[in-house]
Amino acid sequence: MRETLAAIRPLDTDAMAAARALHARLTKPAGSLGTLEELSVRLAGLAGTCPPPLPGPAAVGVFAGDHGVHAQGVTPWPQEVTAQMVTNILAGGAVINAFARQVGARVTVVDVGVAGPPAGATPGPAGGAAAEPAPAGPIGAGPPGDAPELVQARVRAGTRDMTVEPALTRDEVVAAVAVGIDTADRLVDAGAGLLVTGDMGIANTTPAAALVAAFTGADPLDVTGRGTGIDDGTYERKVAVVRAALARHAPDPADPVGVLAAVGGLEHAALAGFVLAGAARRVPVLVDGVIAAAGALAAAALAPDARGAMVAGHRSAEPGATVALRHLGLTPLLDLGMRLGEGSGAMLAVPVVAAAVRVLHEVATFDSAGVSSK
Numbered sequence: 001m002r003e004t005l006a007a008i009r010p011l012d013t014d015a016m017a018a019a020r021a022l023h024a025r026l027t028k029p030a031g032s033l034g035t036l037e038e039l040s041v042r043l044a045g046l047a048g049t050c051p052p053p054l055p056g057p058a059a060v061g062v063f064a065g066d067h068g069v070h071a072q073g074v075t076p077w078p079q080e081v082t083a084q085m086v087t088n089i090l091a092g093g094a095v096i097n098a099f100a101r102q103v104g105a106r107v108t109v110v111d112v113g114v115a116g117p118p119a120g121a122t123p124g125p126a127g128g129a130a131a132e133p134a135p136a137g138p139i140g141a142g143p144p145g146d147a148p149e150l151v152q153a154r155v156r157a158g159t160r161d162m163t164v165e166p167a168l169t170r171d172e173v174v175a176a177v178a179v180g181i182d183t184a185d186r187l188v189d190a191g192a193g194l195l196v197t198g199d200m201g202i203a204n205t206t207p208a209a210a211l212v213a214a215f216t217g218a219d220p221l222d223v224t225g226r227g228t229g230i231d232d233g234t235y236e237r238k239v240a241v242v243r244a245a246l247a248r249h250a251p252d253p254a255d256p257v258g259v260l261a262a263v264g265g266l267e268h269a270a271l272a273g274f275v276l277a278g279a280a281r282r283v284p285v286l287v288d289g290v291i292a293a294a295g296a297l298a299a300a301a302l303a304p305d306a307r308g309a310m311v312a313g314h315r316s317a318e319p320g321a322t323v324a325l326r327h328l329g330l331t332p333l334l335d336l337g338m339r340l341g342e343g344s345g346a347m348l349a350v351p352v353v354a355a356a357v358r359v360l361h362e363v364a365t366f367d368s369a370g371v372s373s374k
């Protein structure tokens with residue numbers, strides 16, 4: 001972790017100035033591409049060159065973990081669904097697989113903290129869904145024919161119940177962050193040019209809410225959502241659980257490892273590492289929903305310059321996501337009312353990120369196209 005943190009540097013302001021100057025010469029009214037313009041400028045700053053390389057191929061790391069706080073009745077879903085969905089993703093039958101095939105992205109599932117027997121690659125009933133995948137979409141830069149892969153890197157079989165004791169030890173947090181770093185490093189070494197954050201973990205919107213509250217100072221009521229979908233009684237209990245955990249541990253946002261240990265999850269910690277390694281490697285990282293955003297808050301607390309590599313893929317319906325993205329100064333690219341996780345919302349933003357950069361490579365200037373400027 002220390003090496004990764006030390007490698008994170010600010011954005012290159014010269015490359016950003018060059019990208020802004022280039023935008024001013026392209027055949028379009030200034031500012032007409034809205035959020036995409038500042039995004040492409042930021043990616044030039046991240047790459048340290050203008051235009052920056054087309055961001056791809058994309059690779060999603062889906063970090064899976066379970067949660068002791070599940071015992072408090074914060075979700076209607078049984079814990080074993082986490083392991084079952086890991087199997088489903090490995091068989092190619094989950095939403096993230098369909099979306100990854102659409103954009104030609106690689107899928108890597110990382111068991112960083114699932115409860116129960118270690119996840120295997122045995123296809124479940126949904127295995128047939130992957131038998132004849134639709135062809136990859138127009139980006140096609142990834143390996144659409146490649147099967148999803150499993151990385152077995154379990155730090156422990158689920159967290160402890162944060163309402164009773166710290167969810168993790170500091171050593172467990174550091175180990176989970178290292179799993180995220182290793183995953184990102186491996187994907188980048190294998191050619192990934194755009195990292196996508198994904199998660200799977202029944203009950204993980206509860207620690208996500210606690211992390212967002214701890215890092216932003218927001219009230220639990222404003223960052224706790226309905227997760228997979230809960231009734232009013234469960235929602236009230238969930239807010240009370242988040243409040244109780246924060247009151248018990250009083251986590252200090254200046255100590256990100258301590259915050260993750262008190263009220264975090266293994267996938268949140270691993271996602272923080274994944275984001276940090278992307279920033280260290282100068283590869284953009286698409287942030288998905290509230291779980292990834294909570295991990296991104298931890299990453300930013302560890303290394304503020306890591307924010308330069310973060311791109312908010314979408315605005316999750318979970319309220320903590322909006323609070324976290326605002327705190328990070330990120331504008332979500334898509335707003336589709338999604339609240340699935342797995343990296344699904346961020347994956348849909350892959351073509352948007354690629355298009356933002358493609359403009360800098362391919363659009364004619366007023367001079368070269370003979371178009372009059374105003």
Ligand SMILES: O=C(O)c1ccc[n+]([C@@H]2O[C@H](COP(=O)([O-])O)[C@@H](O)[C@H]2O)c1
Nearest residue numbers: 075201203205227228289290316340341
């Ligand atoms: O990404 C999001 O913002 C998001 C919002 C709501 C639910 N989820 C997913 O749903 C699961 C957690 O929901 P819950 O209600 O069990 O806390 C977990 O697997 C997440 O990936 C994800």
Ligand SMILES: Cc1cc2nc[nH]c2cc1C
Nearest residue numbers: 077081200228340341342
């Ligand atoms: C079925 C199911 C799929 C999911 N994918 C991400 N979180 C999930 C939660 C459930 C319950």
